[in-house]
Amino acid sequence: DTAVSQTPKYLVTQMGNDKSIKCEQNLGHDTMYWYKQDSKKFLKIMFSYNNKELIINETVPNRFSPKSPDKAHLNLHINSLELGDSAVYFCASSDLGDKNTGELFFGEGSRLTVL
Amino acid sequence: SQKIEQNSEALNIQEGKTATLTCNYTNYSPAYLQWYRQDPGRGPVFLLLIRENEKEKRKERLKVTFDTTLKQSLFHITASQPADSATYLCALASGGSYIPTFGRGTSLIVHP
Numbered sequence: 001d002t003a004v005s006q007t008p009k010y011l012v013t014q015m016g017n018d019k020s021i022k023c024e025q026n027l028g029h030d031t032m033y034w035y036k037q038d039s040k041k042f043l044k045i046m047f048s049y050n051n052k053e054l055i056i057n058e059t060v061p062n063r064f065s066p067k068s069p070d071k072a073h074l075n076l077h078i079n080s081l082e083l084g085d086s087a088v089y090f091c092a093s094s095d096l097g098d099k100n101t102g103e104l105f106f107g108e109g110s111r112l113t114v115l
Numbered sequence: 116s117q118k119i120e121q122n123s124e125a126l127n128i129q130e131g132k133t134a135t136l137t138c139n140y141t142n143y144s145p146a147y148l149q150w151y152r153q154d155p156g157r158g159p160v161f162l163l164l165i166r167e168n169e170k171e172k173r174k175e176r177l178k179v180t181f182d183t184t185l186k187q188s189l190f191h192i193t194a195s196q197p198a199d200s201a202t203y204l205c206a207l208a209s210g211g212s213y214i215p216t217f218g219r220g221t222s223l224i225v226h227p
Binding site: 004033035040041042043044045048055090092096101102103104105106107108109 | 147149151156157158159160161164202204206208212213214215216217219220
């Protein structure tokens with residue numbers, strides 16, 4: 001029973017296209033995240049979102065936008081894709097409530113290749 | 116600027132030995148520090164968390180130390196096994212945001 005699932009696992013597309021990556025968590029967590037892992041393996045926070053607040057890493061281009069239809073989902077939309085957007089994108093969730101252990105639960109990643 | 120530094124070179128050790136990985140940080144006041152394991156093609160998996168007021172944490176063959184004066188955490192795997200081969204990431208979270216920021220990770224290779 002997958003805790004954090006993201007689709008698609010692989011995505012190959014042309015420059016200029018718009019694409020989305022979906023993420024769902026069944027852990028009942030109140031906070032979800034998107035991280036980008038580049039070719040140098042750096043895992044960088046893009047967004048953090050709970051039902052109260054969206055925190056955006058200021059270095060993320062506004063072509064990237066998170067959309068949360070409900071507490072269990074945080075999708076990532078990317079407009080006008082560029083070559084530099086090629087990376088592995090990880091969705092994660094955590095519980096920032098009183099029993100916060102700080103642990104992030106990650107999905108398996110979505111590898112985006114922009115041609 | 117804030118930095119989290121982990122050895123970029125892979126650590127090669129023999130099976131049965133203790134592996135020690137280092138995480139140094141600057142310009143942070145972390146509320147806690149975490150260690151994750153990442154296997155190729157997979158997402159990171161949480162291993163241990165240590166809070167700013169804790170010096171040491173253990174879990175089975177794993178031990179983490181946290182020295183806020185030196186701004187350093189050490190991650191030890193005792194009696195290492197080839198199955199421990201992976202990339203190990205440290206992550207820090209400040210009390211203000213609780214969003215973990217990750218180091219680049221260190222690759223550990225345990226030889227049989």
